[in-house]
Every structure is written in structure tokens, then in C-alpha cells.
Amino acid sequence: MTTMSTLSTTPAATTRAPGGKTNGTRRRSVLVTVLRSVLVVFFAFPILFMLVSSLKPDLQIFADLGSWRAFLPVGDVSLDNYIGVFDRVPFGQFILNSIVISGVTVALGILVNSMAAFALARLRWRGRGVVLSLILATLIVPFETLALPLLWWVNKLPSLEADGFSLAFKQGWLDTYQVQIIPFVANAFSVYLFYQYFDSIPRELDEAARMDGAGWFAIYRKVVMPLSGPAIATVAILTFLPAWNSYLWPLMVVQSEELRPVMIGLQYFFQMNISWGQVMAYSSLITIPVVALFLAFQRSFINSIASSGVKG
Amino acid sequence: MSRRNRRIAAASLSVLAVAGLAACSSGTGGNADGPATISLWTHAGGNDAELDVVNGIVEDFNASQDQYVVEVQDFPQDAYNDAVVAAASSNNLPCIVDVDGPNVANWAWAGYIQPMGLPEDTFEGQLEGTLGRVDGEVYAYGYFDVALAMYSRQSILDDAGVRVPTLEEPWTKDEFMDALAKIDGLEQYDYALDMGTGGTGEWISYGYSPQLQSFGGDLVDRSDFQSAEGALNGPEALEWAQWFRGLVDDGYMAQTSGEDSTADFVNGKSGLLFTGNWADTTVKDAFDDAVVLPPPDLGTGPKIGAGSWQWALAEGCEEADGAREYLEFAHDTKYFVEYGNAVGLIPATLDAAAEIPAYAEGGENRIYLEMADQFAVVRPETPAYPFISSVFQKAASDILAGGDPRSILDKAVADIDRDIQQNGGYTS
Known part of the structure; x- marks a missing residue:
């Protein structure tokens, strides 16, 4: 934590003292600012194009391509595309589904992966090195190769289904919320992030807590987790993004429209005649929660990533 | 939790378990007296004009008899094929699917669809490109074509x-x-x-x-x-x-x-x-x-x-007779006309074309029908x-x-x- 905060505050301290700058430092500062501005433009313009195009009719989007008008809300600007989106797809249902799926995946992911990492980082038991290696080894297996076996497996699992006031067993998890959540709760990268962070917390804290009569779960809950805000924020964002962007898996396992997440909804607009304005409007709408989450957690997220990077 | 509360909780769980078991034992027979359900999947999600026609045909069929109920499940077009392939992999295919014309032979070979089993004269007057044939047998028919x-x-x-x-x-x-x-x-x-x-x-x-x-x-x-x-x-x-x-x-x-x-x-x-x-x-x-x-x-x-989108009977359908009945019912000029009016593409039969002004003799879109009739080459009918x-x-x-x-x-x-x-x- 100390290293991390030192690293993040040093550049700010340098730029906050203009009076003491030499010419070389000033030139470097201008250069850095220009470079940053170029990067901002590079990364922000696609988003700006999306937002601006969402306000234009299809033909105008293409007419404006190749000029600065593509990035300006000029011409026949209206909210018609947004109205079209709400007419065409059950947007509220899709976004609610994605919020539920992503939210529950994040909450369970933080719980399960942090507990696994705690056991690996703080408890002493034979074979934990091997277990950690095995967990990390799963990182090299792309999800696409696991998709079909996983589909077969979830189709065999039993589930309880509410039928009025009674419960009935049903074979298969297809077309449910849990099939979109449970397979993605345990995550090797999240375990690794938590493991790395927990490993940096002084063990003396554990010993002090044990002296006070705390068990391992109390140490996890009352000592380690409260100190792990940046790691939790990073795992939350890194779990949320793929859950929110999930496309292949829900495509394979969800058949009912009322259970579909937002990314499947995007495909509704790709017909023989594509309404690009509506595509942009829908894309803008589904980007908002992601940007909001990032803004809420950005300080912790950047701190944790910087911390992980320094510790390599 | 007090002892009294524990007893109440235990009793509640017992009731739930018994109710669950009861539901389990009666689950498969629950629909024995009612109409059988036939699931139908379409790629028309997001295309309201086409989906409305599909829903209309299904409503007409459901109202016309009481033996079967067809249920529509729509998917967006670009996601549809992957959804069907995934469903086939997990033995969850519906009874009726729509299939893009060039995929008919492949889906037949892969065991996703079966011969339709309707009399050949059902398809008289239909553009050949709108029929999905494999080894001479009709596996699918479509309501429209594109040119x-x-x-x-x-x-x-x-x-x-x-x-x-x-x-x-x-x-x-x-x-x-x-x-x-x-x-x-x-x-x-x-x-x-x-x-x-x-x-x-x-x-x-x-x-x-x-x-x-x-x-x-x-x-x-x-x-x-x-x-x-x-x-x-x-x-x-x-x-x-x-x-x-x-x-x-x-x-x-x-x-x-x-x-x-x-x-x-x-x-x-x-x-x-x-x-x-x-x-x-x-x-x-x-x-x-x-x-x-x-x-x-x-x-x-x-x-x-x-060859555009066509309707087919899925392999493994438990209500194949009902699905055939639906497919035969749906092969009616009235529905070809509705499709033609809704999607604006080439109606698949000459009878339907005659009832759509744009595609009738002298209509402004007649040229597309003529081209489909004279110049069309079906994409190779091979798996x-x-x-x-x-x-x-x-x-x-x-x-x-x-x-x-x-x-x-x-x-x-x-x-x-x-x-x-x-x-x-x-x-x-």
C-alpha cells in the first residue's frame, strides 16, 4: 500500500509546483499533456461518435462520415432512435436481467474468490502451492473451448422450479438466471488478484486477532476484507465487465426473451436493413451502467491495478 | 431462534418438501388432458412486421383446433443459428424451426430437421428457390424470397x-x-x-x-x-x-x-x-x-x-403430427400474402403474387419475381x-x-x- 501510494502521488507532486520548474521540466510537462490529450481523443472519439450518431437518421450518419460533422450533433438531430429502441425491444427487461445477472455474479464472485484466496494466502496447509498453480493454469483455457462441455453439463443438472405454490424438480438449468450466473462465480483471475493482495497484508494482524480469540473466518471477515477495498473494487469491475458483455453463453443457454441480457438485445437491430441510428442509441444506453460503475470505483480500481503491476 | 420458532420452521420445510414431492410426482402428467404444446422458434426477433405475421398464423391455428397449442419463441436473426445449434447439442430443439435456405441440407444431414412429409401437390406454384429440398424431398418451405x-x-x-x-x-x-x-x-x-x-x-x-x-x-x-x-x-x-x-x-x-x-x-x-x-x-x-x-x-x-428463410420440422419432435398439421395449415395463400405485404419481399407463390399489387402483373416490383423465376440459382444443396x-x-x-x-x-x-x-x- 505504501509503495502504491508513493507511486501514485509522485507525478502529481511534481506538476503542482510550477514555480520551481526548469525549462526542461516544463517542456516535458507540455509534451505529456499533449500526449495525454491525443490519447483522450483517440479513446473518446468512438464513444462521442456513438452518442452523436444515436441522435441522427441513418442516411445522415453515413453522409457525415469522413468529416467533423460525424462528431457533432448537427443536422436532423432528434431522439427518434431512442424511441425506436424502446418500441423495438423490451429494453427495460433486458437491462434488468443484465443488472441482476452481473450484480449477483459480482457479489458471489467477491465472496467465493476472496474466501478461496484467503485460504491460499493466509492458511498454512499442505499442497496449497499446487492448488494455486492448478487454479492459475485454468487461465490459459479459453471459455470457447469449455462452452460445449459446460452446456452439456448444465443441461444435466437438476433444479427446483416454482409451480404456483409447489416446487417441482426439473432436469437442466437451461433458460434460467442461475445458468447465466453460477458458472462464472469462481474465477481464477479474481482468486489470483485477491491472493496477491491478501499476501501483502502483514500477518501480524492475524496473530493479533488470534490472540484476541478470533477464528479464521472472523479474521477473514473483520481483518482482511476491510483492508482489501482496492482488490474488491478491481474484482468487482473485472467480474462485472465480462458479465455485462456476455454474449456467447446466454446465446447458447437462454431461449426465453424475458431472460435475455442486453448484449443479445443488440442483435435485434441487425436485420436486412440495419438501423444504424438505433444500434448507436441502444449501444449508448447499455454503455451508461458500465461508465457509471467505472466512475464510482475508478480510484480503487486504478490503485489496485497499479499495486498489482508494481508487485508483478 | 427460540424452540417454538424452530418447530414452526421445521414444519414449514416439511410442508414445502411434501408439496415439492407431490408436484414432482404429478409433473409429467399434468398436461395429459389438455392440448399438447408445440414449440416454434423463429429468427424474426426485432423484426416486428414479420413476427406479427408469424404470431397471427399461430393464433389462427390455435383457434382452429383444440388438440395442439403452438408457442412462439423469437430470436434475433444474427443470434438464431447459434441458438439452434446449441439447442441441438443439448437435445432441446423445438418442434418447428425456421432455417435459412442454404442451411437446409446441412441441418438435414446433421439431424436437426426431418422431411416435412406433406403431399407434393401442397407446393404447386411455389418458386423452387423457396423450397428446401434434400434428395428430392421437401424439408422446408418459405413464404418469400429475395432477389x-x-x-x-x-x-x-x-x-x-x-x-x-x-x-x-x-x-x-x-x-x-x-x-x-x-x-x-x-x-x-x-x-x-x-x-x-x-x-x-x-x-x-x-x-x-x-x-x-x-x-x-x-x-x-x-x-x-x-x-x-x-x-x-x-x-x-x-x-x-x-x-x-x-x-x-x-x-x-x-x-x-x-x-x-x-x-x-x-x-x-x-x-x-x-x-x-x-x-x-x-x-x-x-x-x-x-x-x-x-x-x-x-x-x-x-x-x-x-433461398431465404424457410420453415421446417425439427428432428425429435414429440408432437410431429401436430407440427405437420401446423405446417400444412400455415401453407395457405392468405399467409403468403400477409408475409408479402409485411416484409415487402418476393412472395413465394404465384397465387400470392397475384394478390399483392406491387408483385402482380404490371406491378412495380414484378421485376424481382421475374428475376427470381428466370435467373435464380439455388446455392448448392449439399450439407x-x-x-x-x-x-x-x-x-x-x-x-x-x-x-x-x-x-x-x-x-x-x-x-x-x-x-x-x-x-x-x-x-x-
């Missing part, structure tokens, strides 16, 4: 001084090239021609393989569908490839066009547009003097693709088609990018032949 066409403006052709081609007298290859040179000479457009070269996926096979066929080549030897040798790398195919790339070399066409060639044409970026008749409304809305032109005769007559199509897509892209046509086509043939061989000729 490839060229669009321009009368004023452009007049300024360029070229004649308007007709169905009876389409442009020859020389006339077509002359027209491109003259439109290019107007120096009013970025490119004389837009063939949607920025398109990807099936568009490449659907759009450009008819041109290959018009030269005299083909995607595969259709005598037995066992090899592409000679068809895709013979002298005619080579000539097509050189002509195709030549359009870019001569500056008539972009190597990679914009994302939406119709929008670019309407915005005045090209003088001639080659696309499907789904662009009809956009072009005619934009220009009072829009003209629809047949594709050129590049050697063996004008050719266009055929290997999806692979052949993917290979052709890569070959066409490589040719457009300036690769050596002969080596590209030879490699494409080798890839296709290897796939057919590895799959035992797709005969079982």
Missing part, C-alpha cells in the same frame, strides 16, 4: 449515355463495363459501382457466387457435390476472379466499400448499386427516378441467388455448403485484396475437397 438487383437513377444513365437494360435484354459483360466507364467518366461519384464489398459473411457468397456462375463457374461440381475441382478453379472461375479484381484495379469499385452500400448510394457516393431487393424502399424513397436493373449477363446469362461458403468468402476477399487468383482458387478447391473427404462425402 439480387442493380439500382441506379434514370438521370445518371441518361447523363452517361447508356441504355437501360431489361429482363429480355440485360447488359452483356461488355455493355456493363462500358456503362461503368461512362458513369466513372461523369466524375460525380466516388465510385461508379458499389457491390457492398465491405460486407461480410453470407453476403459474399450470396452476392458474388451468382456472378461466378454467370461466367460459367460454380462453387462446387453439382453432379455429385463431391468436389469443387474444375468448377471453382476452372478457366471460367479464373476469368471471374480476374474480372472481379479488375473492377477495383480500374477504379470502378472500392476494395472495401462502406458499411451500408445503400446509404452510400442514396448519399450520392456511387452511381450504380448492386444489392438485394431489401434496398428497394430506401432507394425509391430517396429518388423519384430510381430504376431497378437486372444483373448483367457475364457469359451464361444473368444469375441471382435464391457441405456452410463450409464451401466460408471458403468462398475467404477466397473472394483475398482476390479483392489483390492476391493471385489462380493460387487462391486452387487452395479453395483443395480446402473444400478435403472437407468433403473428411466428412465421408456427406453421404450418410
Whole structure:
């Protein structure tokens, strides 16, 4: 934590003292600012194009391509595309589904992966090195190769289904919320992030807590987790993004429209005649929660990533 | 928790468990006296016009009898095929599916769909391209077809001084090239021609393989569908490839066009547009003097693709008789007309066309029906088609990018032949 905060505050301290700058430092500062501005433009313009195009009719989007008008809300600007989106797809249902799926995946992911990492980082038991290696080894297996076996497996699992006031067993998890959540709760990268962070917390804290009569779960809950805000924020964002962007898996396992997440909804607009304005409007709408989450957690997220990077 | 509360909780759980077990034991027989459910999947999600027609047919069928209830599940088009393949992998196929025409043979071979089992005379008067046949048996039928066409403006052709081609007298290859040179000479457009070269996926096979066929080549030897040798790398195919790339070399066409060639044409970026008749409304809305032109005769007559979305009976359907009953019920001119009116594409039967003013004799869209009837070449009806199509897509892209046509086509043939061989000729 100390290293991390030192690293993040040093550049700010340098730029906050203009009076003491030499010419070389000033030139470097201008250069850095220009470079940053170029990067901002590079990364922000696609988003700006999306937002601006969402306000234009299809033909105008293409007419404006190749000029600065593509990035300006000029011409026949209206909210018609947004109205079209709400007419065409059950947007509220899709976004609610994605919020539920992503939210529950994040909450369970933080719980399960942090507990696994705690056991690996703080408890002493034979074979934990091997277990950690095995967990990390799963990182090299792309999800696409696991998709079909996983589909077969979830189709065999039993589930309880509410039928009025009674419960009935049903074979298969297809077309449910849990099939979109449970397979993605345990995550090797999240375990690794938590493991790395927990490993940096002084063990003396554990010993002090044990002296006070705390068990391992109390140490996890009352000592380690409260100190792990940046790691939790990073795992939350890194779990949320793929859950929110999930496309292949829900495509394979969800058949009912009322259970579909937002990314499947995007495909509704790709017909023989594509309404690009509506595509942009829908894309803008589904980007908002992601940007909001990032803004809420950005300080912790950047701190944790910087911390992980320094510790390599 | 107090002892009393624990007792209440335990009793509640017991009641729930018993209720659950009771529900389990009666779950399978619950619907024994009611109508059987037939699930139907469609790719029309997001296309309200088409989906409304599907729902209307289903409502009519459900109201017409009390033995079966058809339930519709819609998917967005681009996600549909993957959803069906995933469902087949987990034995969760519905009873009725819609299937894109060129995939019919593959889905039949893969065991996703079965012969429809309807009398042959059911399909009298239907455009052949709208029937999914495998070994002569009908596996699927469609309500509409699409046609490839060229669009321009009368004023452009007049300024360029070229004649308007007709169905009876389409442009020859020389006339077509002359027209491109003259439109290019107007120096009013970025490119004389837009063939949607920025398109990807099936568009490449659907759009450009008819041109290959018009030269005299083909995607595969259709005598037995066992090899592409000679068809895709013979002298005619080579000539097509050189002509195709030549359009870019001569500056008539972009190597990679914009994302939406119709929008670019309407915005005045090209003088001639080659696309499907789904662009009809956009072009005619934009220009009072829009003209629809047949594709050129590049050697063996004008050719266009055929085969759009069709309905089929899924393999493993427990209510196959009911599903057949639905498919027979739905094959009614009334519904072909409704489809034609809703989607604006070519109605699949002549009877339906006669009831839709735009497609009736003398109607403004009749040309599409005539082209579908006279020039359509069904994409190869072989289970290997999806692979052949993917290979052709890569070959066409490589040719457009300036690769050596002969080596590209030879490699494409080798890839296709290897796939057919590895799959035992797709005969079982």
C-alpha cells in the first residue's frame, strides 16, 4: 500500500509546483499533456461518435462520415432512435436481467474468490502451492473451448422450479438466471488478484486477532476484507465487465426473451436493413451502467491495478 | 431462534418438501388432458412486421383446433443459428424451426430437421428457390424470397449515355463495363459501382457466387457435390476472379466499400448499386427516378441467388403430427400474402403474387419475381455448403485484396475437397 501510494502521488507532486520548474521540466510537462490529450481523443472519439450518431437518421450518419460533422450533433438531430429502441425491444427487461445477472455474479464472485484466496494466502496447509498453480493454469483455457462441455453439463443438472405454490424438480438449468450466473462465480483471475493482495497484508494482524480469540473466518471477515477495498473494487469491475458483455453463453443457454441480457438485445437491430441510428442509441444506453460503475470505483480500481503491476 | 420458532420452521420445510414431492410426482402428467404444446422458434426477433405475421398464423391455428397449442419463441436473426445449434447439442430443439435456405441440407444431414412429409401437390406454384429440398424431398418451405438487383437513377444513365437494360435484354459483360466507364467518366461519384464489398459473411457468397456462375463457374461440381475441382478453379472461375479484381484495379469499385452500400448510394457516393431487393424502399424513397436493373449477363446469362428463410420440422419432435398439421395449415395463400405485404419481399407463390399489387402483373416490383423465376440459382444443396461458403468468402476477399487468383482458387478447391473427404462425402 505504501509503495502504491508513493507511486501514485509522485507525478502529481511534481506538476503542482510550477514555480520551481526548469525549462526542461516544463517542456516535458507540455509534451505529456499533449500526449495525454491525443490519447483522450483517440479513446473518446468512438464513444462521442456513438452518442452523436444515436441522435441522427441513418442516411445522415453515413453522409457525415469522413468529416467533423460525424462528431457533432448537427443536422436532423432528434431522439427518434431512442424511441425506436424502446418500441423495438423490451429494453427495460433486458437491462434488468443484465443488472441482476452481473450484480449477483459480482457479489458471489467477491465472496467465493476472496474466501478461496484467503485460504491460499493466509492458511498454512499442505499442497496449497499446487492448488494455486492448478487454479492459475485454468487461465490459459479459453471459455470457447469449455462452452460445449459446460452446456452439456448444465443441461444435466437438476433444479427446483416454482409451480404456483409447489416446487417441482426439473432436469437442466437451461433458460434460467442461475445458468447465466453460477458458472462464472469462481474465477481464477479474481482468486489470483485477491491472493496477491491478501499476501501483502502483514500477518501480524492475524496473530493479533488470534490472540484476541478470533477464528479464521472472523479474521477473514473483520481483518482482511476491510483492508482489501482496492482488490474488491478491481474484482468487482473485472467480474462485472465480462458479465455485462456476455454474449456467447446466454446465446447458447437462454431461449426465453424475458431472460435475455442486453448484449443479445443488440442483435435485434441487425436485420436486412440495419438501423444504424438505433444500434448507436441502444449501444449508448447499455454503455451508461458500465461508465457509471467505472466512475464510482475508478480510484480503487486504478490503485489496485497499479499495486498489482508494481508487485508483478 | 427460540424452540417454538424452530418447530414452526421445521414444519414449514416439511410442508414445502411434501408439496415439492407431490408436484414432482404429478409433473409429467399434468398436461395429459389438455392440448399438447408445440414449440416454434423463429429468427424474426426485432423484426416486428414479420413476427406479427408469424404470431397471427399461430393464433389462427390455435383457434382452429383444440388438440395442439403452438408457442412462439423469437430470436434475433444474427443470434438464431447459434441458438439452434446449441439447442441441438443439448437435445432441446423445438418442434418447428425456421432455417435459412442454404442451411437446409446441412441441418438435414446433421439431424436437426426431418422431411416435412406433406403431399407434393401442397407446393404447386411455389418458386423452387423457396423450397428446401434434400434428395428430392421437401424439408422446408418459405413464404418469400429475395432477389439480387442493380439500382441506379434514370438521370445518371441518361447523363452517361447508356441504355437501360431489361429482363429480355440485360447488359452483356461488355455493355456493363462500358456503362461503368461512362458513369466513372461523369466524375460525380466516388465510385461508379458499389457491390457492398465491405460486407461480410453470407453476403459474399450470396452476392458474388451468382456472378461466378454467370461466367460459367460454380462453387462446387453439382453432379455429385463431391468436389469443387474444375468448377471453382476452372478457366471460367479464373476469368471471374480476374474480372472481379479488375473492377477495383480500374477504379470502378472500392476494395472495401462502406458499411451500408445503400446509404452510400442514396448519399450520392456511387452511381450504380448492386444489392438485394431489401434496398428497394430506401432507394425509391430517396429518388423519384430510381430504376431497378437486372444483373448483367457475364457469359451464361444473368444469375441471382435464391433461398431465404424457410420453415421446417425439427428432428425429435414429440408432437410431429401436430407440427405437420401446423405446417400444412400455415401453407395457405392468405399467409403468403400477409408475409408479402409485411416484409415487402418476393412472395413465394404465384397465387400470392397475384394478390399483392406491387408483385402482380404490371406491378412495380414484378421485376424481382421475374428475376427470381428466370435467373435464380439455388446455392448448392449439399450439407457441405456452410463450409464451401466460408471458403468462398475467404477466397473472394483475398482476390479483392489483390492476391493471385489462380493460387487462391486452387487452395479453395483443395480446402473444400478435403472437407468433403473428411466428412465421408456427406453421404450418410
